[in-house]
Amino acid sequence: MPAADSSKPRRHRRFRRRLRTRIILSFVLLGFGLTTLFAFAALWASKYVENQLVDDVMNRNIDEYVRMHQRNPDAKPTLAVDQMYGRVVNPNDPGSMARLAADYPQWVSMPEGISSYTGTDEANQLLSYKVALRKTPDAWYYLAYDTRRANIAQQRLWWWLSLAVLVFVALSLALGWWSASKVMSPVSELASRLRAYRGSSNPRPLAPHFPQDEVGELAKSLDDYAERLTEVVQRDREFNADVSHELRTPLAIIRGSVELMLSRPDMDEKTRTRIQRIQRAEQQCTDLISALLLLSRNERGHGNTDVARVVDQLLDAHRATLGGKPLTLRVEGEEGARVDSPEAALSVALGNLIGNAVKYTKEGEVVVRLLPDAVEVVDSGPGLSKEDAARLFERGYRGTHAGHSQGGGIGLSIVSRLCALYGWEVGVRPGESKGVVATLRFSPTREASAANPARA
Template sequence: MPIKRTPLRQRLVVAFVLLTGAVSGLFALATFVAIDEIEEGLFVRQLDGELEWWIDHLGTTAQPRPLDLANKTRLYVTPDLPAAQLPAFLAGQEPGWREVFDGSDTYHVVRRDQDGRRYYLVKPASALERRERGWFVVLAAGTAVAVLAAFFLARLVASSVLEPVLRLAQRVQRADPARAPRRLAAGFADDEIGALARVFEQRLGQLYGFIARERLFTSDVSHELRTPAAIVAGAAETLLARSTLLPRARAAVERIAAAAQEMQDLIDVFLALGRAPNAVAAEHPRISVNVVLRAEIERLQTEAPSGAPAIVLEEQAALALPCPAALLTVAVRNLLDNALRYAPGGEVRVTLLADRVLVDDSGPGLDDAAIERAFDRHRRLAADVPGGEGLGLSIVQRICEHSGWQVQARRHSQGMRFVLVFGADPEHL
């Protein structure tokens, strides 16, 4: 697992355990080496002193046989003792101390030369080795116990250290974006966590103020625009009711009425975007995506001039969504308008699936750089195509972000494909 994705609590525990293991392991190793050196030093001095005593005690007395001493120690004196009776491991012994292994046991050997004679004091090292193994086991067990204790202690310490962080995260999570945060930093100590809590409280307050101002502005502007839009729509309806209206004038009034309806739909969209998504969805019944698609396609075909691209609708499923009709209508309308604008003389194919709408055009398509910027504000996909302010796809993106939908653009076999997914998972586009 990558370190950056490992929980902070786990990282603290691992770091604490590794540090304890390293320190205790080094301490145990240093202790074992020191004990080994001290014991061997004392043992060698003891053997050397014992050999010196025997040399003085024996004097010039000949020793034709090995002399058995206490603790399985043996003294060999040459040339009194024939060379054939000397152990093989003494053959290369130099004056001084050496530890030798004869194939089955380990021995400590001290050699001294005096008055033409060689004295070998040989003592088994099994007792010393048992003590060394005992010390090694004790130190290893102590290291293991220290690491185990460090693990449990680290869990307690990590919980204590992270408790303020988790408490702050819970407060931030419970904070209502529609209300200014109150006492978010209350109860925290005057330390780094407290400073972080105060910064969160300050920034969330600023964010709330920004959201409140944006919602107020959107609401005020939308409500103020409702009246002139309703007046224009009413006037257009009144003019259309006259039977004496000339055909050219009737066509112009019908365009005015359609534009007024589009304005009212946009006003409804901006009001919905300024409110919480859950509140918006809860207040509206389910709307049929099939009906919206048919209505928008019919409107476009009715208003389209001669030679405009044909729109083909393929309904492979029936789909209904709990959302304001204006949100879905404006999203579909902008995708269709965009496809018609960039596919002159071609065909636009709309496919409704179980959870998405596919809008395919037969235009020239876009390169990868243009696709990445397709949903930016005021981003026109082709400068040579007249009309548009580069806001249509940006509005679709905002509607999707608000409603929990997804919209993506990609090259198609004969042009571009825009996919409107009614969910958070855009896989298998």
């Protein structure tokens, strides 16, 4: 069964945005939004004002055009604006209306007032103009105004406003970059000072290095948290040291008394067996205390421990507790492998794996295989479910086959923590036919290390 993976899923870095990036992006979006809104407002206002001015000019000019024509119908009225063109049509003359329809078919059905038209001239150039119409019983007065220059001016204004938007976006980017640097500078300094305190058991206060602002308040909160955390860690270390010291004393007394009792030649075999069980239990307690003390201090002890010898001791201890259980314990593989760790740490790690195999295997055998860089514990028990395999190394979790057996579900959690401390690997997988294969690897491979939680 694959090694249980308790590592939390990591968020993809590409979906993460740094605070500095978010500040810069906010400035850019704000600058772009405001300048774009201003550009559209300027274009609309320019177009509106221009239409109002053109309509006003055309209304005044067509009124003047009508008056001039009515005073002297034979004279050609003079227009004050170069882009204007006037025409008078007699609605009662079919020929005049026919010529109007031939030249400007849209004007025939045009309502009185001002209307906008587009079209093309003889050279197929785009035309854009407005036409004002005044109707009398004897004459229709048309006044056309060419709006192409105004449209060109509108296009130029659009290009200039587009350039202004780009310039203001660039300025917003520069301002956002500068502001983000100013805003993030104290935060970055705070993070740098925190990283500098990594591994320190007595970090210096952070608040004096920052002004009385939000970052200063954050520094004060971190100082308070660090102080409380340091107190908790210190109490935990003192407690562990005191418990370790106080437990070692009675264990040393038990060890001395057991050795003294075992030295008596007149002791019967049954009593000797029971006293040897007491001796092995005392050794297990001593090893467990040493391992827990290393874990509490996060201290990696060193040694040159013979793996085969520790396995033999553990198997001998479990053989003595089998009673009439039809279970065979044996060891396979080559001896000679050594591990740079105290014997207590290796004994606790292997002892939990072997103890679980012996505990949950009702009959058959438990085989411990010695490999050059690992130890495998193979049992013929009922195996593990998928849920057990996924949560086996969680603290307090007990498998589906635990039943009413004693234990708080912390043994394999201790193994996992020891592996993380020493850079080992621990994992389980299904056996070839039945049972479980538990592996403790001392030289983790790259592939396995990526999928196993119990590693440094």
